Amino acid sequence: MDHFLHDHPVTPRTDAEKQAVINRLKRIEGQVRGIQKMVEDDRYCADILVQISAINAALKKVGYQVTERHMKHCVTDAVQSGQGEEAIDELMEIMKHFSK
Amino acid sequence: MDHFLHDHPVTPRTDAEKQAVINRLKRIEGQVRGIQKMVEDDRYCADILVQISAINAALKKVGYQVTERHMKHCVTDAVQSGQGEEAIDELMEIMKHFSK
Amino acid sequence: MDHFLHDHPVTPRTDAEKQAVINRLKRIEGQVRGIQKMVEDDRYCADILVQISAINAALKKVGYQVTERHMKHCVTDAVQSGQGEEAIDELMEIMKHFSK
Amino acid sequence: MDHFLHDHPVTPRTDAEKQAVINRLKRIEGQVRGIQKMVEDDRYCADILVQISAINAALKKVGYQVTERHMKHCVTDAVQSGQGEEAIDELMEIMKHFSK
Numbered sequence: 001m002d003h004f005l006h007d008h009p010v011t012p013r014t015d016a017e018k019q020a021v022i023n024r025l026k027r028i029e030g031q032v033r034g035i036q037k038m039v040e041d042d043r044y045c046a047d048i049l050v051q052i053s054a055i056n057a058a059l060k061k062v063g064y065q066v067t068e069r070h071m072k073h074c075v076t077d078a079v080q081s082g083q084g085e086e087a088i089d090e091l092m093e094i095m096k097h098f099s100k
Numbered sequence: 101m102d103h104f105l106h107d108h109p110v111t112p113r114t115d116a117e118k119q120a121v122i123n124r125l126k127r128i129e130g131q132v133r134g135i136q137k138m139v140e141d142d143r144y145c146a147d148i149l150v151q152i153s154a155i156n157a158a159l160k161k162v163g164y165q166v167t168e169r170h171m172k173h174c175v176t177d178a179v180q181s182g183q184g185e186e187a188i189d190e191l192m193e194i195m196k197h198f199s200k
Numbered sequence: 201m202d203h204f205l206h207d208h209p210v211t212p213r214t215d216a217e218k219q220a221v222i223n224r225l226k227r228i229e230g231q232v233r234g235i236q237k238m239v240e241d242d243r244y245c246a247d248i249l250v251q252i253s254a255i256n257a258a259l260k261k262v263g264y265q266v267t268e269r270h271m272k273h274c275v276t277d278a279v280q281s282g283q284g285e286e287a288i289d290e291l292m293e294i295m296k297h298f299s300k
Numbered sequence: 301m302d303h304f305l306h307d308h309p310v311t312p313r314t315d316a317e318k319q320a321v322i323n324r325l326k327r328i329e330g331q332v333r334g335i336q337k338m339v340e341d342d343r344y345c346a347d348i349l350v351q352i353s354a355i356n357a358a359l360k361k362v363g364y365q366v367t368e369r370h371m372k373h374c375v376t377d378a379v380q381s382g383q384g385e386e387a388i389d390e391l392m393e394i395m396k397h398f399s400k
Contacts (some may be wrong), residue, residue, distance in 0.1 A: 012142050025136045032129045039121045042112050045170035046190055052163045053198045059159065063152045064396060070145035071388045075371075079379040088371045090146055096364060098153045099399070164296060171288045175271075179279040188271045196264060199299070209345050218339050225336045232329045239321045245309050245370035246390055252363045253398045259359065263352045270345035290346055298353045 009070075010077040017069070024062050031055045063098070067091075109170075110177040117169070124162050131155045163198070167191075209270075210277040217269070224262050231255045263298070267291075309370075310377040317369070324362050331355045363398070367391075 013021075035051050070091065078087035113121075135151050170191065178187035213221075235251050270291065278287035335351050370391065378387035 007144055007147075008142055009145050013139070018139050018142070021139045022136050025132055025139070029129055029132045029136075032125055032132060036122050036125045036129075039113070039118050039125070042108055042118070044107055045109050045166055045174055046194060047107075048166050049163065049170065049194045050197070052159060052166065053194065056156070056159055056163075056198065059152060059156055060399065063149065063156075064392065066145055066148050066152065067395070068388065068392050070149065071375075071391070072385060074145055076379050076384050076388075079376050079384070084376050084379070085372060088368065088376075091371070092364065092368050094146060094149045094153065095367075097150070098156065099360065160299065164292065167295075168288065168292050171275075171291070172285060176279050176284050176288075179276050179284070184276050184279070185272060188268065188276075191271070192264065192268050195267075199260065207344055207347075208342055212342050213339070218342070221339045222336050225332055225339070229329055229332045229336075232325055232332060236322050236325045236329075239313070239318050239325070242308055242312050242318070244307055245366055245374055246394060247307075248366050249363065249370065249394045250397070252359060252366065253394065256356070256359055256363075256398065259352060259356055263349065263356075266345050266348050266352065270349065274345055294346060294349045294353060297350070298356065 009074055011073045013069075021062060021065060024058065024065070028055055028058050028062070031058065109174055111173045113169075121162060121165060124158065124165070128155055128158050128162070131158065209274055211273045213269075221262060221265060224258065224265070228255055228258050228262070231258065309374055311373045313369075321362060321365060324358065324365070328355055328358050328362070331358065 031051065032055060035048060035055075038048050038051065075084070075087045075091060078084050131151065132155060135148060135155075138148050138151065175184070175187045175191060178184050231251065232255060235248060235255070238248050238251065275284070275287045275291060278284050331351065332355060335348060335355075338348050338351065375384070375387045375391060378384050
């Protein structure tokens with residue numbers, strides 16, 4: 001992504017913050033592997049759909065977590081240093097893309 | 101899930117069908133691991149959000165693939181054997197849950 | 201839309217069915233007008249967003265209602281008359297478009 | 301909604317801004333009435349679904365427009381006056397509700 005600011009967040013994530021996101025992602029990774037196994041075992045499609053739906057929900061939660069942090073640190077910092085408009089345009093672009 | 105019919109699809113998936121779905125899922129698994137790395141490296145939040153959005157799109161595509169197969173085999177078979185209503189109710193429940 | 205079958209559903213909607221859908225749509229129409237008033241009165245953006253979100257939810261419910269009927273009548277009939285594949289392809293196209 | 305700040309946006313909307321949103325909403329209102337007519341005329345369900353999908357897309361666009369303005373005025377102002385966290389929490393709540 002051709003973002004306007006930097007490669008790293010303004011305020012570095014704490015280890016606890018990182019771990020919380022990584023834990024969620026590890027669970028999602030496990031769920032994705034679980035579905036591979038279901039497909040291999042030729043399990044009933046509706047059950048597979050339910051699992052895909054569960055991952056979808058879990059992924060949304062990580063998305064919210066990252067978005068909230070992004071707004072509370074990067075966007076807030078950008079607003080305070082007079083670059084709020086660019087940061088908000090960037091975030092809106094991502095949000096529009098997301099819901100596609 | 102407490103589905104009404106069976107543990108397996110009416111028409112077993114061919115190996116090619118299985119492989120197509122599993123390949124998509126393996127790519128998604130890799131993408132999820134990629135985001136873990138981005139979080140560890142304390143990468144810019146907006147870039148992470150773009151990657152989460154990409155997984156979201158990839159997951160939707162697997163969902164469509166499985167749904168289409170489900171309708172063309174399981175639901176179709178259920179309709180032909182007089183159990184269409186139950187199969188459709190089941191699918192509607194999943195769809196409603198999905199978009200939450 | 202360039203659909204493959206007909207201009208009308210296979211089984212005509214009963215008056216009660218029609219009225220149920222129309223009532224929901226009339227409520228949505230009223231909600232949309234309500235938001236116009238909020239914008240005219242220069243109401244707080246967050247309150248407007250909450251109302252847009254409510255319409256979004258109401259619209260989804262009508263969508264499910266129509267989809268369920270479509271599957272239980274049009275798709276079911278198509279399956280029974282050997283045109284199930286076309287009907288399912290058509291529905292999948294709409295579903296993909298929907299979530300965009 | 302029990303919002304934390306005020307009944308009105310910090311910067312009042314200009315007439316042009318109001319008109320742009322109201323025009324979009326009027327078009328949506330017309331689309332909703334159009335679907336009522338389709339239901340009354342017992343039109344093919346798939347065509348009705350396509351129209352519902354079009355309203356859904358139009359509604360999303362209004363949502364983005366209002367969200368962008370909200371962030372560029374209300375949230376930005378809140379950040380500058382030291383109430384950014386509350387404003388962001390409020391917006392996150394709405395976003396979570398939206399995608400349900």
